[in-house]
Amino acid sequence: MPGFPKQKVTIIGSGNWGSSIARVCAQNTIRHPDLFEREVRMWVFEEKIDGKNLTDIINEKHENVKYLPGINLGENVVAIPDVVEAAKGANVLVFVLPHQFVYKVCESLRGVLDKDCRAISLIKGLDYKNNNLLIFSEEIEKILGINCAALSGANIASEVAEEQFGETTIACRDPKDGEIFYKLFHTGYFDVNVIGDWRGLQVCGALKNVVALGAGICDGLHYGNNTKSAVIRRGLLEMRKFGKTFFGGVHTETYFESCGVADLITTCAGGRNRKVAAAFIKSGKSIDEIEKEMLNGQKLQGTTTSQEVYHFLSARNMTQEFPLMTAIYRVIYEHAPPESIALDLRTRNVKVDME
Numbered sequence: 001m002p003g004f005p006k007q008k009v010t011i012i013g014s015g016n017w018g019s020s021i022a023r024v025c026a027q028n029t030i031r032h033p034d035l036f037e038r039e040v041r042m043w044v045f046e047e048k049i050d051g052k053n054l055t056d057i058i059n060e061k062h063e064n065v066k067y068l069p070g071i072n073l074g075e076n077v078v079a080i081p082d083v084v085e086a087a088k089g090a091n092v093l094v095f096v097l098p099h100q101f102v103y104k105v106c107e108s109l110r111g112v113l114d115k116d117c118r119a120i121s122l123i124k125g126l127d128y129k130n131n132n133l134l135i136f137s138e139e140i141e142k143i144l145g146i147n148c149a150a151l152s153g154a155n156i157a158s159e160v161a162e163e164q165f166g167e168t169t170i171a172c173r174d175p176k177d178g179e180i181f182y183k184l185f186h187t188g189y190f191d192v193n194v195i196g197d198w199r200g201l202q203v204c205g206a207l208k209n210v211v212a213l214g215a216g217i218c219d220g221l222h223y224g225n226n227t228k229s230a231v232i233r234r235g236l237l238e239m240r241k242f243g244k245t246f247f248g249g250v251h252t253e254t255y256f257e258s259c260g261v262a263d264l265i266t267t268c269a270g271g272r273n274r275k276v277a278a279a280f281i282k283s284g285k286s287i288d289e290i291e292k293e294m295l296n297g298q299k300l301q302g303t304t305t306s307q308e309v310y311h312f313l314s315a316r317n318m319t320q321e322f323p324l325m326t327a328i329y330r331v332i333y334e335h336a337p338p339e340s341i342a343l344d345l346r347t348r349n350v351k352v353d354m355e
């Protein structure tokens with residue numbers, strides 16, 4: 001863009017999705033040399049793998065052997081263990097880390113960033129503070145004093161890394177930001193649509209993980225496809241009701257974007273939340289134990305979100321109005337019989353205003 005400084009991109013996070021999206025960005029900084037600096041910096045929460053720093057391994061092999069094994073990230077992705085060093089001088093920050101760690105990381109970036117820096121949040125979760133649920137892009141804006149857009153979609157990280165075709169949704173207020181983010185993320189296999197409803201997009205991204213736990217419970221019980229579809233449909237209705245009841249400016253159309261129904265379908269079919277919930281039903285162990293056993297350091301988001309949503313609804317005396325979200329929480333955390341997930345659906349339906 002004429003008169004526009006070349007954008008330096010930093011990825012804040014380097015898990016399964018963080019690594020996969022760093023690869024997408026690294027392809028696009030090469031594709032658009034007029035707009036972006038070639039190098040993509042990636043902040044890595046440092047850990048040792050067989051006695052070696054993960055950052056050193058990534059920089060030597062161009063592969064995140066722990067969180068995205070077998071995938072070349074690109075020689076222009078540079079792993080950095082210090083988050084301040086990684087973010088200093090960046091024009092674009094891509095936040096992509098499990099939602100429970102975001103606040104602490106943002107705090108360490110306070111006062112460090114350039115004024116013209118803009119951010120985008122790929123986090124799927126809501127910020128739970130003082131029994132309130134807040135939108136992450138808005139919290140990042142408040143803490144860091146910069147604009148923050150959001151990206152969410154039906155995007156299983158390993159499939160994007162294998163360049164299988166899929167879609168995603170970006171939501172932002174400022175059309176100029178939308179143009180930059182489109183160029184940073186869109187590829188022939190990763191199809192971006194830009195919309196304005198950043199709240200609806202992030203409510204979908206958080207709540208579909210809870211519904212996916214419900215789909216996993218169905219699978220753990222060996223229920224058929226009809227029951228699982230009922231859970232998914234009721235889940236979608238509760239996602240919409242939750243967005244419209246508690247957050248201003250949420251549009252129904254957003255639920256038809258990749259960030260809505262498509263992400264719900266992909267996560268209920270092939271996501272980690274579904275897989276771990278199914279194993280949990282069969283195991284007799286706690287969900288945290290199963291998560292540790294199955295995910296090798298990757299983090300579930302649906303479990304924490306389920307707790308947060310339940311406590312948020314309880315404080316408002318509204319659990320009855322979200323019977324599926326409530327049943328999922330009780331099965332996972334209060335030893336309710338797993339079958340109650342379908343029983344509750346027979347007797348209680350969510351009331352939604354038709355438009």
Ligand SMILES: NC(=O)C1=CN([C@@H]2O[C@H](COP(=O)(O)OP(=O)(O)OC[C@H]3O[C@@H](n4cnc5c(N)ncnc54)[C@H](O)[C@@H]3O)[C@@H](O)[C@H]2O)C=CC1
Pocket residue numbers: 013014015016017018019044045046067096097098099101122123124125155156157158297298299300301
């Ligand atoms: N994996 C996927 O297929 C997708 C994930 N997402 C979302 O992207 C976000 C990030 O997920 P992933 O990249 O998959 O992460 P992940 O599930 O692979 O999480 C592990 C990451 O957390 C880091 N970590 C561990 N302890 C930490 C700490 N105390 N402080 C900071 N970081 C710490 C690890 O180093 C690692 O990078 C989540 O909100 C997730 O829902 C969105 C789309 C797809």
Ligand SMILES: O=C(CO)COP(=O)(O)O
Pocket residue numbers: 124153154155156157209212263266267270271272273274300301
């Ligand atoms: O968000 C995802 C796909 O879009 C991944 O979901 P899981 O965290 O359940 O794997």
